[in-house]
Amino acid sequence: MKKLFLLDAMALIYRAHFAFAKTPRITSKGLNTSAVFGFANTLLEVLAKEKPTHIGVAFDTPKPTFRHVQFEAYKAQRQEQPEDITIAIPYVKRLLKAMNIPLLILDGYEADDVIGTIAKRAARDHDDMEIYMMTPDKDYGQLVEERIKMYKPAFMGKGVEVMGPQEICDRWGIKEVGQVIDILGLMGDAVDNIPGIPGIGEKTAQKLIEEYGSVENLIANVDKLKGKQKENVQNFAQQGLLSKELATIYCEVPVPFDEEDLKMCDSNKEELSALLDELEFRTLRKRLLGEEPAGTTSETVAAPATKPKAAASNGQMDLFGGLVEEKKLAPSETDDITLDFETRAPKLDIHTSVHQYHLVNTPELRQSLIHFLSLQDEICFDTETTALDAVEADLVGLALAYQPGEAFYVPFPENREEAQAIIDEFKPVFQNEKITKIAQNIKYDLMVLSQYGVEIKGKLYDTMLAHYLIEPEKRHNMDILAETYLNYTPVSIEELIGKKGSKQGNMREVELEKIKEYASEDADITFRLKPILHEILSKNESSVKLLEEVEMPLTQVLADVEMEGVRLDTDFLKLMSKELEKDMLETQTRIFELAGVEFNISSPKQLGEILFEKLKLDPKAKKTKTGQYMTGEEILSKLEHEHEIARKILDFRELQKLKSTYVDALPQLISPRTGRIHTSFMQAVAVTGRLSSKDPNLQNIPIRTPRGREIRKAFIPKNDDFVILSADYSQIELRIMAAFAKDESMIEAFNQGRDIHATTAAKVFNVSLDQVTSDMRRKAKTVNFGIIYGVSAFGLAQQIDISRSEAKEIIDSYWREFPAIKRYMSEVVLSARENGFVETILGRRRYLRDINSQNMTDRNFAERNAVNAPIQGSAADMIKVAMIKVNNFIKTENLKSRMILTVHDELVFDAYKPELEILKEKVNELMISAIEFPVKMETGMGVGLNWLEAH
DNA sequence: GTTATCACG
DNA sequence: ACGTACGTGATAACT
Numbered sequence: 001m002k003k004l005f006l007l008d009a010m011a012l013i014y015r016a017h018f019a020f021a022k023t024p025r026i027t028s029k030g031l032n033t034s035a036v037f038g039f040a041n042t043l044l045e046v047l048a049k050e051k052p053t054h055i056g057v058a059f060d061t062p063k064p065t066f067r068h069v070q071f072e073a074y075k076a077q078r079q080e081q082p083e084d085i086t087i088a089i090p091y092v093k094r095l096l097k098a099m100n101i102p103l104l105i106l107d108g109y110e111a112d113d114v115i116g117t118i119a120k121r122a123a124r125d126h127d128d129m130e131i132y133m134m135t136p137d138k139d140y141g142q143l144v145e146e147r148i149k150m151y152k153p154a155f156m157g158k159g160v161e162v163m164g165p166q167e168i169c170d171r172w173g174i175k176e177v178g179q180v181i182d183i184l185g186l187m188g189d190a191v192d193n194i195p196g197i198p199g200i201g202e203k204t205a206q207k208l209i210e211e212y213g214s215v216e217n218l219i220a221n222v223d224k225l226k227g228k229q230k231e232n233v234q235n236f237a238q239q240g241l242l243s244k245e246l247a248t249i250y251c252e253v254p255v256p257f258d259e260e261d262l263k264m265c266d267s268n269k270e271e272l273s274a275l276l277d278e279l280e281f282r283t284l285r286k287r288l289l290g291e292e293p294a295g296t297t298s299e300t301v302a303a304p305a306t307k308p309k310a311a312a313s314n315g316q317m318d319l320f321g322g323l324v325e326e327k328k329l330a331p332s333e334t335d336d337i338t339l340d341f342e343t344r345a346p347k348l349d350i351h352t353s354v355h356q357y358h359l360v361n362t363p364e365l366r367q368s369l370i371h372f373l374s375l376q377d378e379i380c381f382d383t384e385t386t387a388l389d390a391v392e393a394d395l396v397g398l399a400l401a402y403q404p405g406e407a408f409y410v411p412f413p414e415n416r417e418e419a420q421a422i423i424d425e426f427k428p429v430f431q432n433e434k435i436t437k438i439a440q441n442i443k444y445d446l447m448v449l450s451q452y453g454v455e456i457k458g459k460l461y462d463t464m465l466a467h468y469l470i471e472p473e474k475r476h477n478m479d480i481l482a483e484t485y486l487n488y489t490p491v492s493i494e495e496l497i498g499k500k501g502s503k504q505g506n507m508r509e510v511e512l513e514k515i516k517e518y519a520s521e522d523a524d525i526t527f528r529l530k531p532i533l534h535e536i537l538s539k540n541e542s543s544v545k546l547l548e549e550v551e552m553p554l555t556q557v558l559a560d561v562e563m564e565g566v567r568l569d570t571d572f573l574k575l576m577s578k579e580l581e582k583d584m585l586e587t588q589t590r591i592f593e594l595a596g597v598e599f600n601i602s603s604p605k606q607l608g609e610i611l612f613e614k615l616k617l618d619p620k621a622k623k624t625k626t627g628q629y630m631t632g633e634e635i636l637s638k639l640e641h642e643h644e645i646a647r648k649i650l651d652f653r654e655l656q657k658l659k660s661t662y663v664d665a666l667p668q669l670i671s672p673r674t675g676r677i678h679t680s681f682m683q684a685v686a687v688t689g690r691l692s693s694k695d696p697n698l699q700n701i702p703i704r705t706p707r708g709r710e711i712r713k714a715f716i717p718k719n720d721d722f723v724i725l726s727a728d729y730s731q732i733e734l735r736i737m738a739a740f741a742k743d744e745s746m747i748e749a750f751n752q753g754r755d756i757h758a759t760t761a762a763k764v765f766n767v768s769l770d771q772v773t774s775d776m777r778r779k780a781k782t783v784n785f786g787i788i789y790g791v792s793a794f795g796l797a798q799q800i801d802i803s804r805s806e807a808k809e810i811i812d813s814y815w816r817e818f819p820a821i822k823r824y825m826s827e828v829v830l831s832a833r834e835n836g837f838v839e840t841i842l843g844r845r846r847y848l849r850d851i852n853s854q855n856m857t858d859r860n861f862a863e864r865n866a867v868n869a870p871i872q873g874s875a876a877d878m879i880k881v882a883m884i885k886v887n888n889f890i891k892t893e894n895l896k897s898r899m900i901l902t903v904h905d906e907l908v909f910d911a912y913k914p915e916l917e918i919l920k921e922k923v924n925e926l927m928i929s930a931i932e933f934p935v936k937m938e939t940g941m942g943v944g945l946n947w948l949e950a951h
Numbered sequence: 952g953t954t955a956t957c958a959c960g
Numbered sequence: 961a962c963g964t965a966c967g968t969g970a971t972a973a974c975t
Contacts, residue, residue: 602972604955624955632956657957661970688967690960697969700959708958733960733966786965795965857963868966872960876967904960904967 001130004054004122004262005046005151006104006115008135012153013039013092015136017085024084027280029371030364035088040095040284042153046134049160050151054129054262056118057096058104058111059089086358087368091279098271102262109253112139117253118262119148126259132162139189141168142180143249173206175213185215185244194243197236199229215244278371357520359512360410366425369400369408373429376402378436378461380527383445384507384519389695390447391563391671391678395419396507398426399519401527407520411512423452433458440464440478440526443683446559456556463526465551466533468684469543472846476684482525485532490525491518542843546877550842551683554880557887557899558681558691564898564910565676566698569714569946570667576710580659587652594645601652604631617643634798658702662711669696681902688869689844689876690904699903703951712948718910722897723943725916726950727923728906730938731756732875733788736841739935740870741824745817751936757781763817764810783810787821788871790864825867832866840873841931874931879905882930889922908947916943 016038024034046052096103104114112135119131123145132151133140140150141163150163161167168177186205188196200208212218219237222230233240269289276285360369373379380401385393394414401407410426412419429435430449436459439445446456464476474480482488496510496518507515537543592598595614599606608629612621617639622630633653639646671678682692693699701715702708717723734756738746749759761772761780772780779800786796797807815822829851832838837847846869850858879902886907887899897915901908907927911919920941928937944950 600973602956603974605973626954628955630955653957657971660972661958665970682968685969686967690967692968694969697959700957700969702958704959728960789965789967792964794963799965860964864965872967875960906960 002054002126002128002259003050003052004056004119004129004131004259005050005052006119006131006133007043007055007057008111008115008133008137008140009039009057009059009092010111011135011137012042013085013088015153016042017082017088026364030367031279031371032084032087032364032368033091033279033281035085036091036095036279037281037284039088039092040281042134043095044284044287046151046153050132052132053264054122054259055264056102056104056262058114059093060110061105061107083358083362083365087365087372090372091275094275095272097268098275099267100265104255106253106255109250112137113250113253114255115140116143116249116251117255118257119143120251121257122259123147125257129259139180139184139247139249141172142177142247143251144168144177173210179209179214181244181247182209182213182215184247185240186218188243189247194246195236195239196243197232197240199232204229215240356406357517357524358406358408359516360408366410366422369410370425370429373400373402373435374432376435378402378438378530379429380438380523380530381445382439382519382522382526383448384515385448386507389678389680390444391451391565391673393448393451395423395448395452397515397519398423399523401520401523404528405524407524407527409516409520411515414508420452423449423454427454430454431457436461438463438526438530440481440522440529443555443559443562446556447563450559450563459548460552460555461530461534462552462555463529463533464684465555466530466537466547469547469551469844470533470536472684472687472689472844478522478525478529481529481533485529486525488525490521493518540843540845542839543845546842546844550877550880550884553884555683557883558683560887561899561902562678562681564900565671565674565678566900567675567716567718567910568666568670568677569716570670573663573667573711573714576714577659577663580655580663584652584655584659587648587655591645591648591652594643594648601649602656604628607631607649611639611645611649615643615645617646654705654707658708658711662701666696666711666714679901686876687846689840689873689880691876691880691902693903698901701947703948709948712951713946715908715947716945721913722910723913723916723945724947724950725897725909725911725919725923726906726942726944726947727909727920727927727939728903729875729879729927730940732878732905732937733871734784735935735937736874736878736933737788737821737824737871739933740874741818741821742934743818743820743824746821747935750938753936753938757784760784760814764813766813779810783814787814787825788868790825790867792860828870829863829866832862838866838870840870840877841933842874842877844873844877846870846873875905878931879907879927882927883907885926885930886923889926893918895919908950911943 013035017035019038020034024032025037026032047055093103104111104118106114115133115135119133120143122129122131129147131148133143133148134151134153136152144150144163144165146165150161150168152161152163154160163171165177168180169175172180172183174180174183183202183205184194184196186197186200186208187202188194188200196205208218212221219233219240222233222237225233267288273285273289276282276288358365360366382399383395384397384399385395387393394416395412397412398410399407400410410422412422430437431454437456438461440462441464442460442462446460449456463478463481467474467476467481479490479492482490496514497507510518534544537547588601591601595610597610597614599610601607605628608621608631611617611631612629618635622635624630631649633650636646636650640650666677669677677696677698679693679698680695682694685692691699702711715724731750734746735750738750745763746756749756755777757777757780758769758772760783761767761776762769764780764783765772765776767776779802782800783791783796786799789795791811793804793808793811796802796811797804800807802810828838832848832851836849836851837845839845846865848862848865850862851866853859853862883899883902889895890897890899895915896912897919898910899907900910907923909919909923920943924939924941927939942950
């Protein structure tokens with residue numbers, strides 16, 4: 001006779017936990033192992049005594065079950081799970097996995113439904129099998145039949161109790177086991193919040209069912225009852241029926257049953273041994289594995305036997321074969337089991353844990369969590385802080401997750417030393433090289449943790465950056481990712497701390513329970529997003545490389561660069577501000593004189609009316625689509641010789657821009673903590689792969705005008721021992737274009753170090769190199785840029801103020817002289833039309849949805865993007881790789897010099913004077929060799945006491 | 952929140 | 961006949 005044992009894990013764990021309530025077992029590391037120990041003992045006892053041939057262990061899931069759908073209050077008042085149990089569950093699961101015992105878990109169903117279904121099917125399909133449901137839970141009585149028995153484990157002095165149909169009927173005083181639910185329906189069950197009928201307890205229920213047979217029949221014969229009891233049955237008839245329904249175990253759960261899956265087999269001794277050591281279960285270990293001390297078993301124990309279908313390398317067993325792939329289940333496949341209360345496809349999740357988000361706020365709990373984290377291949381984390389700006393942020397909490405559906409929240413005290421002590425506990429986890437750290441926008445977390453002296457080691461995985469490489473033109477917030485890929489809308493941060501514009505609330509003031517839920521959810525979601533995004537990303541091999549070898553290492557570099565910051569000469573800026581103020585006032589006075597009235601010069605609306613209506617400067621003045629006069633720089637420049645006011649307005653605009661955007665704004669962004677400026681480099685904004693910079697934007701500090709470039713004098717070295725070093729790629733985009741197009745003449749010009757714009761001018765204007773005038777060179781330079789942007793005659797004409805026909809002639813001439821470039825351009829556009837995207841040298845994609853549009857404007861725009869994106873993007877790829885290499889060099893050589901800025905084709909350093917020469921040499925070498933192109937690359941280097949001098 | 956303008960590569 | 965260079969971010973005005 002075969003023996004199938006089905007265990008109700010949660011019921012047994014609870015029972016074990018409370019059995020040890022007075023004298024809990026604690027390991028030397030503070031882990032409470034009572035529940036695991038109790039469960040393990042019970043399990044081993046039954047294995048030894050009963051020698052089952054088949055076995056399975058069922059868990060509840062944290063997901064709402066159909067009973068919740070039916071009855072909202074179901075189990076609602078059950079008190080929260082003790083943390084010791086929460087911590088125990090993963091260990092129990094590991095124990096079972098190590099013993100090669102299958103876990104039975106199905107979202108939407110409780111353990112008793114799963115056990116009931118399997119028990120009934122096993123009995124039906126196998127005459128030669130006896131089924132034992134191992135549980136202390138009385139509800140199971142309803143399932144008992146000839147070959148299905150309840151097996152109550154020994155407890156509190158009482159021995160094992162095996163109950164067949166006779167025993168059940170005797171126990172409840174009923175005629176058939178099915179009436180168990182009628183009894184429960186009447187008496188209710190306080191633990192599960194099944195109400196029953198008021199005034200009816202076990203004894204009364206027994207008596208009534210003995211007499212009437214069922215709840216339904218009792219209600220039908222309510223007239224035969226008397227007094228208060230009659231009243232209650234009448235008034236609570238519905239409640240009684242519902243209670244009966246709730247107590248009914250559902251035996252049609254959509255799980256296939258295959259006896260092969262549940263066959264007993266050998267343990268994985270290596271895993272088991274490690275686990276028992278960890279739990280410090282010495283006696284058990286001896287019983288199970290003999291006397292070998294820890295650490296010597298792996299060589300001596302033969303390879304563990306594995307089940308036919310249970311071989312997954314991660315130790316998870318594919319119990320239900322195809323059903324494990326539940327995400328891919330077509331609805332039709334589950335149609336044969338339609339459940340009227342099911343709103344979604346049943347989901348089988350072998351390792352979904354029972355409870356979701358846990359508060360980890362004691363040393364013991366932290367110890368357990370850390371211990372468990374250290375066993376993972378990858379973990380997900382999220383920091384909660386007091387500020388959006390990482391440099392100014394204090395840790396409020398840390399959320400961690402290592403499997404979907406479960407997360408842990410560790411709150412941090414406001415006291416800095418206490419917080420430091422807690423984060424120090426987690427250091428071994430963060431510094432474990434074997435664990436991949438997953439996070440959304442991980443640069444922020446890296447920066448926050450670095451303030452607490454935590455330098456993360458091992459692989460990083462940023463879901464934001466993964467998505468940036470999948471769809472660079474989209475947005476990459478976690479909320480959007482969750483909605484797109486998980487079909488789930490997370491709790492918004494605004495619900496916790498209010499909008500960021502208005503006096504944004506403090507994370508510290510949020511209730512612990514709420515922040516726990518919010519933070520845990522973030523970690524959980526991010527953890528779930530990772531495999532989904534990675535699966536999509538993996539469709540393109542180069543994307544995975546790009547993420548792992550460029551963007552992830554770069555995010556660490558950027559964290560370093562941002563933390564370092566830049567020193568600003570505030571005294572200088574203060575002086576400059578005063579001068580600008582004075583000049584602005586003078587200019588404004590002159591403008592008012594010239595205009596004859598006072599008005600707001602900063603208002604394009606007012607300004608347009610003054611210029612074009614009052615002064616009638618340009619009779620054919622152009623208007624914007626909103627009906628206003630255009631007063632931009634290019635318009636006013638053309639009026640410069642018409643009227644003095646145009647020049648003055650341009651001056652005023654420049655002064656105001658410099659003052660408000662730079663001179664006055666920059667000092668306000670100095671960190672009170674470091675006294676330096678810390679920009680944010682945005683890694684997932686620019687569609688081409690470039691970085692952007694904000695708060696403040698240090699990538700648009702003026703340089704083109706004499707007054708503007710003065711501002712760069714305010715960017716200074718950290719002290720007298722340092723100087724500013726600036727290294728920029730020379731003509732990187734043109735070189736990349738020449739390489740892509742394989743244009744021999746242009747490649748040769750670069751390889752010979754010739755002036756590329758002059759060379760272009762000579763060719764385009766058909767003169768010898770020494771006949772090229774500065775005007776010709778200027779035009780050629782503009783043309784070269786224009787080519788990269790996807791030239792049009794109109795655009796070129798506008799840019800250098802020539803006629804459209806003249807522009808067209810120049811372009812035609814360019815194509816004649818550089819036919820390879822023209823060929824390359826058409827090839828890129830063609831390939832974009834075919835594939836719908838273009839790629840950079842490292843395979844970074846840009847999708848061009850309008851490339852085949854009927855709308856010419858949209859299509860032309862897409863075509864210009866097709867030309868520009870691979871060039872601009874490849875240059876971005878190259879400087880990113882260079883940054884990683886340079887930072888690596890600085891770190892491995894332990895230099896005092898630091899990278900402090902990056903501006904598309906330029907790297908800026910705070911260079912320690914004694915290191916200047918080696919730094920210059922290495923930076924140059926690493927920049928030009930970052931990515932191999934079939935064209936010579938060059939850099940320009942400058943050193944000075946400020947950023948301007950370094951150019 | 953959108954528009955116009957202007958700073959950079 | 962159309963409507964036009966590529967990629968960003970900050971500010972002030974206005975709705």
